[in-house]
Amino acid sequence: MARILLKDLVKQFGRVTAVSGVNLEIHDGEFLIMVGPSGCGKTTTLNMISGLETPTSGEVVIGDQVVNEIEPGERGLGMVFQDLALFPHMTVFENIAFGLRVKSVADEEVRRRVLQAANAMHIAPLLDKRPAQCSGGEAQRVALARTIITNPAVFLMDEPLSSLDAKLRLDMRTELKHLHERLKATFVYVTHDQAEAMTMADRIVVMRGGFIQQVGGPLDIYRRPANQFVAGFFGTPTMNFLQGKVETDGGRLRFRAKSIDFLLPAGAGPGSGREITLGVRAEHVLVGKGAQPGRVTLTEPLGDETLVFFDYGGDAPLVAKVSPELHLSSGEAVTFGLDEAGYHLFDGATGERLN
């Protein structure tokens, strides 16, 4: 049983509150990713699960046991650190064997299990090398092998891919997902990279300023962000936001912003007269369909699609995803419309979702 329960978890460093009352259930065998900007409390939360930090108040439950008073090494967890924390003075073999050596496992058993772990991570030829002689990806695998050798029920990972270059990071994402499927263990993974969270997670926890903003599957969070912060954090390019006001227009609601106004779909949440922020993703900005005029300011061809930034008279340019076949150049006049299905309405003051 590797279910983890966080109950009203609070951590204060002096006068700074890093984590303010986190409640979360992490299911057995789940790949859970905590994501958020730096200083949002995600690493601190992870460290409280690991036991490297003691909660100021609240409980950490692993299985059926409150582990607040239990040493990190006794909690049955494995952890991969951001800097990997491989021991530079030991060979790869001894690095992987460390967890077994601590428990005074017999030499033969150690050898057998190290080989097994090394084979699983495809690093058997590296066993006699030092960590400094391994490449970034190899060191990553060593760190994983060192963690899997003790068969922990829960893997904690603190931005383990951040030291890798972009290509390798993509490969390791796939590999981590495979590893998760093979081990069927609980993974709790911390990152500030929303793309990493989207691609790997079963469930995502978005944090900000010590509070959980939203918990949900990657697509739920992408499609129905709980507030403006989450909406802006997920997706590339960043969601377009228009500040404006809701007005009544012949029995329907009309959204009026600077240089633009359009009807809201029937049954949309906010009442008349309310200040709101309307969010719409780049794929829901339809260039060439609709009547709003605009002027292209910048294009970014990505290969499979092209990002078009255009000025419509508002405070900030809008961005749209268009087919690469559509050749637009800077300065060109276009018309555009917005796809009703992609409207995200947020309260103008609090940023909470309204529809």
Next chain:
Amino acid sequence: MRGAPGARAQASFARRHHLFWWFRHAALVAWSMFIMFPIYWMLATSFKDAGEWVTWPPHWYPYQPTLYNYHQIFAFATMEKELSRQATEQVFSIWGAMGDSMLICTVSSLISLLMGTFLAYSVSRFGVGGKNFRYLILTIRMVPPIVIAIPILMYYAIMIPYTTDALFGTRISLFDSYTGLGLLYTATTLPFVIWMMLSFIDEIPYTLEHAARMMGAGRVYTIRRVVVPLVASGMVVTFLFIFILNWSEFLLALTLTHPNVTTLPVLLNKFQSAVEGRLYGPQAAIGTVITIPVVVLGVVIQKHLIKGFSFGMIRK
């Protein structure tokens, strides 16, 4: 820029650079000779016969090289009488003083190294002593030894013996004892150890210790298997550094010891005869003997310093 004028300018620059190279090296060689001359003189004198020690005009090198000075200072008990009758009426052997020096310096340096390393660890990891402790440590060393020599003498020779006499009925004196001098050597070198070891321990990322802890290792196991191996060369450097400090320490040893305990620098100073005045030959021989370990350790330190400070192997 690759044209003829540029090339000429380059050639002229090279020539001037060449001249400067010669000038710089000439200056450095001259300065080194100036600095090294007394050491050469000591070395030369140690091989000179009694008649050559002070002559005018000076003998720039031993005209009749002899090992007699070394023979004298290394004399064993059985040879003492015979030898001493020949030269002066004194016992010359340095074996006793060498043993004293070795014992006091080795033991106190080791104790200081161990204590200092653990203290540095707690300062580095737990912030023991507060934020500014690491800077305050060295200020202790800014007090000149002469300031503490006399007060310590008062304690060692008078206050402690009389207090223990009054309390326990036996006089315990730290004056002229291995313990007394060793304690002081430990105390005076401790700031250096803490300061030097701090720089080594700070270099170790704390995530290494977290990783070990996550894998079930206790604090002691982690220190033994992770921290100490990583600062081992730093510990060697530190040990050699304070050993040399203790080995050549003179003022405290002169004030607080003799005749029971005599370190080499103190012996060197006492080495004179009533008949012949200063015995420059044997003194020079002792000086040479004292210097040898310092030079050897100095060379070893240089090699280890490079190893000790090259923490580039730790992936950040």
